[in-house]
Structures are given as C-alpha cells and as structure tokens.
Amino acid sequence: MLRKTALFIGRFQPFHLGHLSVVKQALKENDFLIIGIGSAEDNYLPDNPFTAGERWEMITSALDQEKIFRDRYTIIPVRNINNYAIWVEHVSKILPCFQKVYTGSPLVKNLFENYGRNEVIEVQFKIPTSATEIRKLMLQGEEWETHVPRVVAQTIRGFKGVERLKIITNFYP
Amino acid sequence: MLRKTALFIGRFQPFHLGHLSVVKQALKENDFLIIGIGSAEDNYLPDNPFTAGERWEMITSALDQEKIFRDRYTIIPVRNINNYAIWVEHVSKILPCFQKVYTGSPLVKNLFENYGRNEVIEVQFKIPTSATEIRKLMLQGEEWETHVPRVVAQTIRGFKGVERLKIITNFYP
Amino acid sequence: MLRKTALFIGRFQPFHLGHLSVVKQALKENDFLIIGIGSAEDNYLPDNPFTAGERWEMITSALDQEKIFRDRYTIIPVRNINNYAIWVEHVSKILPCFQKVYTGSPLVKNLFENYGRNEVIEVQFKIPTSATEIRKLMLQGEEWETHVPRVVAQTIRGFKGVERLKIITNFYP
Amino acid sequence: MLRKTALFIGRFQPFHLGHLSVVKQALKENDFLIIGIGSAEDNYLPDNPFTAGERWEMITSALDQEKIFRDRYTIIPVRNINNYAIWVEHVSKILPCFQKVYTGSPLVKNLFENYGRNEVIEVQFKIPTSATEIRKLMLQGEEWETHVPRVVAQTIRGFKGVERLKIITNFYP
Amino acid sequence: MLRKTALFIGRFQPFHLGHLSVVKQALKENDFLIIGIGSAEDNYLPDNPFTAGERWEMITSALDQEKIFRDRYTIIPVRNINNYAIWVEHVSKILPCFQKVYTGSPLVKNLFENYGRNEVIEVQFKIPTSATEIRKLMLQGEEWETHVPRVVAQTIRGFKGVERLKIITNFYP
Amino acid sequence: MLRKTALFIGRFQPFHLGHLSVVKQALKENDFLIIGIGSAEDNYLPDNPFTAGERWEMITSALDQEKIFRDRYTIIPVRNINNYAIWVEHVSKILPCFQKVYTGSPLVKNLFENYGRNEVIEVQFKIPTSATEIRKLMLQGEEWETHVPRVVAQTIRGFKGVERLKIITNFYP
Numbered sequence A, B, C, D, E, F: 001m002l003r004k005t006a007l008f009i010g011r012f013q014p015f016h017l018g019h020l021s022v023v024k025q026a027l028k029e030n031d032f033l034i035i036g037i038g039s040a041e042d043n044y045l046p047d048n049p050f051t052a053g054e055r056w057e058m059i060t061s062a063l064d065q066e067k068i069f070r071d072r073y074t075i076i077p078v079r080n081i082n083n084y085a086i087w088v089e090h091v092s093k094i095l096p097c098f099q100k101v102y103t104g105s106p107l108v109k110n111l112f113e114n115y116g117r118n119e120v121i122e123v124q125f126k127i128p129t130s131a132t133e134i135r136k137l138m139l140q141g142e143e144w145e146t147h148v149p150r151v152v153a154q155t156i157r158g159f160k161g162v163e164r165l166k167i168i169t170n171f172y173p
Helices: A017-029 A052-065 A084-094 A106-115 A131-139 A150-158 A161-171 B017-029 B052-065 B084-094 B106-115 B131-139 B150-158 B161-171 C017-029 C052-065 C084-094 C106-115 C131-139 C150-158 C161-171 D017-029 D052-065 D084-094 D106-115 D131-140 D150-158 D161-171 E017-029 E052-065 E084-094 E106-115 E131-140 E150-158 E161-171 F017-029 F052-065 F084-094 F106-115 F131-139 F150-158 F161-171
Strands: A005-010 A032-037 A073-077 A100-103 A119-122 B005-010 B032-037 B073-077 B100-103 B119-122 C005-010 C032-037 C073-077 C100-103 C119-122 D005-010 D032-037 D073-077 D100-103 D119-122 E005-010 E032-037 E073-077 E100-103 E119-122 F005-010 F032-037 F073-077 F100-103 F119-122
Touching: A005 A017, A017 A032, A017 A052, A017 A100, A032 A052, A052 A073, A052 A150, A052 B084, A073 B073, A084 A106, A084 B052, A084 C084, A100 A106, A106 A119, A106 F161, A131 A161, A150 A161, A161 E106, B005 B017, B017 B032, B017 B052, B017 B100, B032 B052, B052 B073, B052 B150, B084 B106, B084 E084, B100 B106, B106 B119, B106 D161, B131 B161, B150 B161, B161 C106, C005 C017, C017 C032, C017 C052, C017 C100, C032 C052, C052 C073, C052 C150, C052 F084, C073 F073, C084 C106, C084 F052, C100 C106, C106 C119, C131 C161, C150 C161, C161 D106, D005 D017, D017 D032, D017 D052, D017 D100, D032 D052, D052 D073, D052 D150, D052 E084, D073 E073, D084 D106, D084 E052, D084 F084, D100 D106, D106 D119, D131 D161, D150 D161, E005 E017, E017 E032, E017 E052, E017 E100, E032 E052, E052 E073, E052 E150, E084 E106, E100 E106, E106 E119, E131 E161, E150 E161, E161 F106, F005 F017, F017 F032, F017 F052, F017 F100, F032 F052, F052 F073, F052 F150, F084 F106, F100 F106, F106 F119, F131 F161, F150 F161
Parallel strands: A005 A032, A005 A100, A032 A073, A100 A119, B005 B032, B005 B100, B032 B073, B100 B119, C005 C032, C005 C100, C032 C073, C100 C119, D005 D032, D005 D100, D032 D073, D100 D119, E005 E032, E005 E100, E032 E073, E100 E119, F005 F032, F005 F100, F032 F073, F100 F119
Antiparallel strands: none
16 A cells, blocks of 8 residues: 655664654655664674664654654664675565665665665755764763754663763774 | 563464464554564575565555554564574564564474573464465465465465475475 | 677586586577586585585586687686575676576576576576486496586596595485 | 694584593593584584583583593584585684594595595494484484483483474474 | 683683783682683784684693693683674573673673673783783784793794784784 | 696785786796685775676776786686685685685785695785775875776776775765
8 A cells, every 4th residue: 555665774873863854854755664774783883882672762762752653664674794786685675665765875875876776865964963973972971962862862871872882992992 | 652562473484364363462462563574584495485575565465454553563574593592682682672472483482481581472373274384285286375365365476476486496306 | 899798507516418518509609608606615515515616627627628718708606695585686796797697497597587687598408417316326326427528527536526425415314 | 731632523412422432532542632512503403402502511511420530621612614625624723733533424534534634533433323313212202311421311301402302303394 | 510610701812911810810719710712713813813723722831831720621712793782692502601701801791791690700900911912012023922921922933923913914004 | 738727816906007917927927827806795895895796897808908818817706704714725615726826915925825735926016006005096086097907997987986985985984
C-alpha cells in the first residue's frame, strides 16, 4: 500500500537535532522511511562509541517525543564492509525496497550515484554542529546537550556514555 | 513508554501461517514485538533461498493484510555467526531491549536459557507444516500456497522464488 | 583496443575437456577471455580439493598445449562469499570489464540474469562427465585421465592430487 | 631450557581415553606438549558441540587426575580457517615453537607433511571408539561414559552436554 | 582442585617489567593465572609488531627465569574482534573459568564491569614506562632494554624485532 | 615451457612511471611476470581510492601502449589480510609458482625474506614521486599527470578519480 519509501542512512553517534530535521523532511516528502544505522557492529570506539541497540533507543525515544509514530518508519542496523564498491548492493539486498536516499555524507552520495538506481538527496544539516563536534564537546567537558533532543541526552547519561567516550578515547590516543 | 517488548526470531524461509499465529500471540501478550530475521546475509542457498529484503516484504505485506499496524512491531535483520556460544550477546547488543523471547527452535531456546537474561517461550506451530516442508513441496511441484498467507504466495511468485529454489537445489545436490 | 571481452567462471576442480571446449568457443566469439577461478580460497575440501595456484597451472598448461596464447586470456582467482545476492557486484568490481558471461552453472546464470548487466550464455558441456563425476572416478580408483587434457592429468599426478582427495574425503565422511 | 616440544592437535569433542594415551606417549617422548584445541570458535554444532572453555576443563581435569602436572603441557585454542593450504602457517605463527606433531587425522598429517617443517607422527588410537562414535552413543542413549576419563564424564554431565547434543542434532537434520 | 583463578589480559608488545610485577601480584592473590595475549592474530603492525608465538616465548622465558613455574599459569592467545560490546562473552567462552580480571587498560576494565560477572582489578604499572613508550624508544634508537626482563631483550634481539619495528613504522607513516 | 617467473606486488594507487620501469626491468630479467594487485578488495578509501578492476584497466592500457604483450604477464588481485605473518603463504597459494619477488615496499621485502623461499629484489623507483605523493598532488589540485603513463591519466579522468579522492578524503579527516 505504501507508495514512496526513502532511506536515511547515518551512524547517529549520537542522534542529534540535524538528524531529527532530516527525518521530518523525509517524512514530509515520502510515505515511509527506513532509518539505516550504519557501522552497526562497531562500538566502544572513539568514532563509534555507542552500540546499535543504544542508538535504536536514542532514535525511537526522540521520535516518540515528537509524535512521529512507528508506523511511519523502521530502523535497521547495517554493518560496515570495507569493500565500498559493493556496499550499495549489500545495503540494497538487506533492506526493503526504497526509491530515494537521504544522506549527509558525500561518500554515501557518491556511492549511490555511481552504483545505485535511486534518487539521491544530499541533506545539509541546519545546525552547525555535527556528531563529530558533539563528541569533541563531550570529551572537553563542554555543553553538548543542547545539540541533541532532550530525551537523547537523558538516554546517553543513563548508560554513562560520556564517561565511556573518555575512556576509549584515552585508550586510542 | 512501551512497557513489554518481546523478540520473535526465525529465518522465515518462507514466512508461513504458523509464524503468523506466533506474531498474533506475542502481540496479545506484549506491547511491542521485534521480529528478528535470522541468517539475514544468507540467500540463494537451499535452506536459505530468499534475501533479507524479500523476507521483509513477505512479513510486512502479511501483517498489513491482517491489520497489524507497523507501530506494534519492527523487523530487524540478524546475521548468522558460527560461534553460537556468543550469539545471544551478539543479538542482544544489536537489538533494542526486550524481556521475552518467542521461538520455535530448540537451539535458540537452549542458547537463551543458558546465556540470556530473558524469559523464553517455546512456541508450537499450530499447523503441521514447517518451512522446511514447504520448501520440499515447492521442489516437488506440489501445493504449497495454502500454508502461507495469500499475499506471501503472491510475493514469492513475483520474484520467481520457486524457480530459484529449484535451480539452487540442483546446484548443491 | 580489445573490443569484446567475455567471462568464463568455474571452479575447475579439475579443469576438464568440457571446460576446454568452452574456452575455445568463447575465444571464437570474443576478443579476450577472463577465466575466473571460483571458490579460490577453498582447498583441501572434498568438493574443492585443489588450490587456486594448482588450478592456474592446470589451465595454463592445457591452453599452452592447445596453442592458445596468453595474450588472448587472463586467469583471475575469485573468492567465495556466502551472500550470493551481492556476488555479481563483488565479481564485477574485482575484474576488468566484460560484456558476456559463459557458465555451466544454472546458479551463476540465474544470479547474472537477476543482478548483472551482461549477456549470459549457458554452456552445455559436450562430454557427459562433469568435474563432480571425475572426482568420483578418482575416489573409486577408476579411469579418470581420459576426461581431462593430458597435461592436466600429469599436473595432478605431480602433486599427488588423487591421494589428497582420498584423504580429505575420508576425513569428512 | 625445555628442549623437545611437541604439538598434539585435535578437536576433543569430547576428550576420550584414546586422546589421553596420546598425551602420555607424547610426554614420554618429549619435554613439553602443546595441546591445540582445533575449531576452537565452533560450538553448539552437531560435530562440535562443546565450547573451547568446556574442552579446556575436560582436558585439565583428566590430566590433573592422572597426575600429569601443568608444567609439562599447555592448552591453546586454535580457530578454524577454511583455506587449509595456509593452515599450517596460521597454526605455527600463533603457537610457541615445536618440533614434532602428533595427530590422529590424516588431513592434518598431510598438511604438515606438505607445508610444515616438523616431524609428523600419526597416532593410532588404541581404543576402537572415536569421538564421532562417542557422540553417536550419546545420541542413541547408549553407554558412552566408559570411553572417556571418569572426570570428563562428570564435566559433561555438569553442563548437560548430552541434552545439548540432542537438541542441536535435531536442529540440523 | 584449583580454587581461585584470575585472568590477566594484555597485548604484551613487548612483555615488560610492569607486566611481570602484575603476574607476581596476581599469583600471590590467586591459585592459577590465565595470561591472555590480546590481538593475537595481529602482527607486523606498528602497534602490534610481534606475533603471538613470539610473545609466548617472551613471557615463558621471563617467568622461567623468575622461577615462576608453568603449573601456576597458562598462556592463551585471544584474537581481536571489532564488536567490543560482545568481546567479554567472546573471551569468556574461549577461556577456562576465572573469577578475577587484572588489567592495565581502562577499556578492558569498563567492558568487564559493564558486561562481565567477574571482579575487576585495575593495576597500576609500578614503572613509568608503558609498552607504547618502549616501542618509541626502540624507534628512536634509545635505551629500551632496561625496561624489560633481560631474557625478553635477548628474545627480541634474536628475531631482529627492533629492525622489524622500524621497517613497518616507515611503511605506515 | 616458461622458465623464469617473477612476482611484482604493489597496490598501484595509481600505476605510475616508477611501476612501469619495474615491469620493464622484471621482464628483461625473467620470462613471465605476475603483477599482484595488493589490497584488492579495498577501494573508496583515502589510501586505496581505486577498485581492483580500475587498477587492472590502468595497468593493461599502460602496457598495451608500451607494446608489452599480454603473453608476457598476468595480473592477479590479492586481498589484504591483517595477519601479516601468514601473508606470504596466503599469496603463494593463490598465485602460480614464481622464483623472484620485486617490490618497492620494505615490509613486503621483510616478509618474503623471513617467511618465503624466493629471491627478493628491492626496487628503487627511478622517479622521485611515489603513489602517496601523486595522491597528494591530486588532492591539492596540482599537476599529477606527468607522473603516470598518459593513458593512465585518461583512465583516471574517465571515472572521475580525482573528484572521488577528494570526497573520500574529506569524509575521513
């Protein structure tokens, strides 16, 4: 029954206000959204501190709070493979069908343009703070919570995410 | 907000009427259901003929037809790992939290009982026909469609699933 | 400069007279042939007894003897991946460009037809003896050498291939 | 200080009286013995039901009982790789140095003879019952305990090993 | 018979005086020590220059010299997995049972605290020189041998470990 | 028939004039050359931007132009493995036999000297520009085309290689 399905793929380390605005935009323009959690099996690493399960919790709690109901989207973990030239096929075979791709990553955009059969939309996050910068703020002990949905900040505090990030960043200097 | 979440894990090769009755039972007894597609990266094999994406289509179309709405469940692919003794941890870290496990597989039951912290419910499929037997009927050219939801039979015919099964079964004698 | 390039993919366990006739046919119909050695990293297994290097030696010695020069073809090992639905992409990215695919395997044919952008030609081996049957003859101590090019039989005897096959077949009963 | 070191490699599913006699023989002929647990990451499979940790417990408890002290041997898990032609190198780089190899497997013997630089001794188990046959006795509910050291039987009963074997064997018919 | 078993896990690149003092402390407080060689399959890399076999030789020769007998400890290689959230389970299933964990790594400590069922003891190396700093001294041609047991320095010189470290560090600038 | 076979192994990211001069030297000193494309499954990465298939096209087009005929050499993709201590065996089993190794990499030289049975020749590229430096020139928008065979520059422009390199380098800062 659902006609227009889109994919929004990201690592969501963590899920922030820019990601939220993309979800809203994609749901305005499509009937159903697949949210792909990239690098799903990586965790406890400086660039990928949170597990796929923890990121699932962040995203659903944020969308619940926004009254975006679970019948409009699904969340699917996607593991990383080093052979990027076949990554588009890997993603496409493990996911349900989709026609459009939303992404903030020029690499993902380039891969889908070269190897996919989908329309690709590069999104500009409307806030100046990327996930990389949020992790830096966490490490430096500065204010980071205003850049993520309130309930995401609670979730991260709940499993002591900032302490974890500091430990693993010291471990890989 | 959702209090009781359960996991129903299977390979769904294909999704049949027994699976459907478990989904209904689990949704009566819980608030939210995670449907885990096992061996998600295996496909075009005699025991695993269909891709994860194809199985996703089977399940959602069957549940749509039953008026089971997508805000009650989510579908997540889970890849196989040979080291079963750590499989429960692997599954638990990639999925959102759940308290109960529904399964028709004695192995999955045994693993969760030995290594998990969840309540495990072994389900008895109410029809006498397992997925293994349905694939046998397909191979022998006998009636198999009555054992799956009508829309699943359509989906399988749509991508020529029976022809595929015959080809790959001849290939691995 | 070479215009028409074809791919002939097989496991060549061992390279037999049927394979040789396909190489000849493909070189009549094309300018250049890529011979892909499938399951290249499998060896010392009942269905894959010989290493990729040993199979390379079989093929080149057979083609040398037939005066098929090495500027007409190249041999490339292709490792197996279990996720067949992305196998066509995997093969295509690791190999040079080709337009046609020759194969004796209905599975390979089906995969390229579903996922590739190439013309696929299913070849019928003109001899009644497949590689599977040649390995059976080897195991039963019967005449197998007439089914392979003479120099291939020499190569196999040189590294005691039949003895190896018997050892590994007993090991996996 | 230790001059003569040997390797005894097996899967030990389970560790039986034949294995024990090889350990004794090897320790008579050498100063130190490395006991390699093969297929260490495989478990909960019909041919590999027990984890590496469980097999470690079987072996040390049996040797403790025999007053074979732990300064005469070490136990090291070795994971399986499908590419057998490089398996000897894989094993040799992960283990301490050794000069002799004891094995009951013709495949392991063949691999070390082709690719290793060690003396290889093929051992004949002095009892007529292999690990494969012991697992069959377990499945059929027949007497199996007389074929293993008494303390190994206790260990297996302790973690309900026979029940596990029955479950996983039904799962992979 | 052995009651208290501990695990000391590290990469031992190389095994130094700080590691030695932890082994001594752990053996005072426990009956038996499992020494886990982390990242066992990594080698010839700037942070992991030595093979598992070479590290095994370093450790046993150092402990032999200290009259710490082999019946008090065992050394087991543990390969790295990127999915740290299941690493504790991976380690626990491949090793014999243990109750306490000694580690100098905050990450290992954090992982066992979050996911393990063991007591975790974070050790402070009593010397100011870590393995990382020893490898730096090696690269800069400065005095490093006083930071490791004498016999370890001999072992490293024996296989030209410093030359190797220089080669691989130039290769990955 | 061919007596002297050599291996020249490199990543060829991209294939440049220094590589070309090694091929010429090796073909003067040997009858046949195996050109191994290292890290064959890595691509779309800052240090490995081009796929194995693209590198195959670069090499053959350059050698075609130089009138080096395809019966003098073969090109074989070799995938990377992290366990370098067994890499020489891995390479040797997947390739046809060779007696000499040409390499510009001190690590490859060291590995073959320690673990191989071949003569190793370390080549000094006669031009001052390595592949690493060519990729830097590409990124900085400077003249890079004079460092590669003319037809290689055309090939890279054909698939927009410089644009790709810029995208992936920004992605991994």
